Amino acid sequence: MLSLKQLLSHGLSKIGTFGSRIALTNFLLMSPVLMGSFSELARAGDSLSLPVHYALAILIFAIIWATLEFSVSIGTVIMLVYLADMGWIRRALIPSTGYISNDPITLISTFVSLLYFLRLVVLRKIPINTAISKTLLPLVIIMFLEVVNPLQGGIAVGLSGLIFRLGPLLWYYVGKMRGSRQMASLLFFVMVLVSVFEIIIGNRQWFGGFSEVEKFWIASGGGTQSAGKGYFRPFGTFLSFSEYVVVIVIGAGLCWVSFLQKKYIYIVPFIALFVTLFVSSSRGGMVSIFLVMVVMWAIQGKNYRAWLPRLAFAVVVALWGITFGLERVKEVEVDDKTQILVNHQIKGLSDPLGKDSTGGLHVGLITSGILQGFRVPTGIGLGAGTLGASKFGAGGGSSETDVSDMFASLGFIGGILYVVLCIRIFIGISKYWHDSRDVLALSTLALMTACNGRWSSGGHYAQSMFFWLIIGTMDKIIFEYYFMNKKSNPDNERRSEILKAGASS
Template identity: 30%
Template sequence: MAVIFNKKFAQLILLVVITSLMVGVLSISAQMIRPLVFIALFLIISGLVISYRERMIYLFIIYLAFIGLIRRALIPIAGWSSFDPLLILIPIFTVILAILMFWEHKNNPHEQREKPDKLMALLFGMSCIHIINPLTLGLVASMFILIPWLWYYISFFKFNKTMIKHIMNTIELLGVIIALYGLYQSFFGLLPFEMDWVNISGYAALYLAEDTVRAIGTFPSAHEFVYFITITFSISFARMIVDRFKIIHALVSITALTAIILAGSRMVIFFICLAIFMVIVITRKRLIARVSAGVIVAIGFIILWSTFPQINPAWFGSAEPVIKHVIGGLADPLSEEQTGIGHIERVVDGAKNIYTNPFGNGIASITKAADKAETSQSMSTEIDISNMIVALGLGGIIYMVVIGITIYRSIWLIYHQRQMEHVVTLGILISTLGQWLNGGFYLTPMIVWLFVGWIHKEYMLQRGGEYAFNGD
């Protein structure tokens, strides 16, 4: 074993040296730096994928968690480009891993023939057909839709409870680091090269006031930063309730929630509250305890909501514009001064699309790909359920059924097994409702759908075991 390990390690070192020399020789032009970094990383990760296959998920999560910061840090030496090959690195390896996984599963007669959910296969097939609408943009859009669903299958066939726990640990550790960096941005502003990116890209949505830019963490967008930290909060809060090291998880939860609030996001806070309610209630063992916990938590949220108007944003110093923005939206989300009604109208308009175009507008219509074309514009409604109706028409109804089934299976597993991993997964699924798929996110949909795949696998195994035990 040591000989094999040393041989693999020596091969990896040699590959690193060769690629480093290649980058050093060829990176004379600044325009070549990003492609050359991509080539170097591709060669190195290729060697690792051959040996470690789906266990590369940890490296993929780390890479995508910092890809925004990496791309912005390259601006002073490599300039900026709307198309960056660094963004397609993990999607390429996801496709490679999926092909290898399906091939091995098909050609291994001794492997148990687990069957993923048929509705997922139907959704995947419908989306593949919609790639051709139009083809060029559809291929780009597949990175945001099909790639996360490939992780559903990789997780279903290859991940076990131990790997899922390690993934949770990885996300929680990364999340607290990135949340702290986001808090630094909230109080002290973005670094110079990050502000260069804001000005070059024209990211106007980052400005909450004339001189106040919301935190973006290490992600390509502030929106995905918030949802990654939301996943971090869901993991740490659920583990605080049902796992060991409660103080550590509590500190992570507080840090994550503070970063979310100071990032100026409001809608996600509603789903975080819903996730807190679900996790606390569902982890009680008896019915009376669940009802009591539900009532107490609901009263707590009502009292908290009633105190919002009494909070003075000036108490928070440089974060005053952000706090004012958040409190205004939470205290009266449907007022004319807020954007709540506009969000609801976009969702409703997207849902109505099923009557005007029951076959959908194609997956490109709800992603960034549409904005890159001169003849089209993104039709995103900001919520994945209505987005999928816009993209797939009647397929959006199937998507809603998949969401409902997945949440039901998570709850069923908690009731029958009460394992920490199932509780955490439910918290993630509830807190990210509406953003399981997003046409502008690179990492968080991948995380959500690998948990969905694992839950479907766990449910199948437990139901199968129960039926076998009962003789059904």
């Protein structure tokens, strides 16, 4: 005969299993509804407008929120795939509803993370049990306060900062509270699939030409870049070329990590991603992927002392490889259109400090952003420097990196807090990799390096959400790893305390 406690435990486990099944069932049942909505939109003509976008946003939000409640792994995968395809969804709606600048479907990720965070606040369950979480909470409080900073040009600009800067960062708490090793592994794998899918679409856009709706998107100010001579760079299913490039770098970096872990099949997608990245003519993207390759190989050393000499050796090999590779690429014959991008890439990589280099401009913007935090100690507002600033009247733009943006937006206190947060994230995950050799830690370090100083980049919806979700999950995994080691080795802890006491005396 089972006791009441055993009955309750058994019942709760059944409910948990049933909940997961319900979540999957809801997703499978709601998917045809979502697809049907797109079909109706296609047949509806020009009579539909903004209300349809709100209705669609509510529907997608409801699906993702309900799924997250029962299965965080399925819910976060749906969220990631949705954000990666959000540009395609917005363009697909243009023939029926027209181009909408402030589209509500871009708000879904922020609403999910914000509501989850507010629920933790109400329940008094905000985690502050690690160095990262203790640094993040005061930073979040400052960011909330900066939403109403009058210097940014109005509350609309502040709310845009909440969407572009704070919303992605709050995904940390979803990972911290509900993340798991299985979820992180699944998300890394899905991100590789997303990046491979993106280069297929991107190469179709470049070599096959843009569709009519993609041309309209470009003409309406879509976030792509000119390639010269009337050509535009591809952007896949994303809203912008810049996020397209970052996701390719992340995918290539994760493939490189798998290759280093002797999963040699991953070299195939890595080569495809690397070549596409080169042909895209993104110099920053190429620098990022070389950094990933060099750093990830260097930290394969067994201890910290081996990392620095391995890094120096890898840098020398990488520089030689770039020089040798560029000479070989010059001999490759490609079509005239692609030659424009290849020549731009070769020129930038072979002469990074030349007269055509924009490196000095980037350094100037970063320095100016940091100094702004000291010139205006209260900051100029969370939304300053985001896309919302130009839309709602404050003007200005990003200062190139998160650190300089945070100094300018939050003042020197917020900027310093963000720097401390970044350092603690890097040290925590590096130490965990050194101690555990967990491939999840190596993949996270590859992700951090691939993002290259843009961890909370406004407008990079999929990248930013993915990044902070993984950081939160890893913080949870790392805490549990050291907590369990300490718990299983109480004698070691006691011995450490005795040694400290002896040293102090």
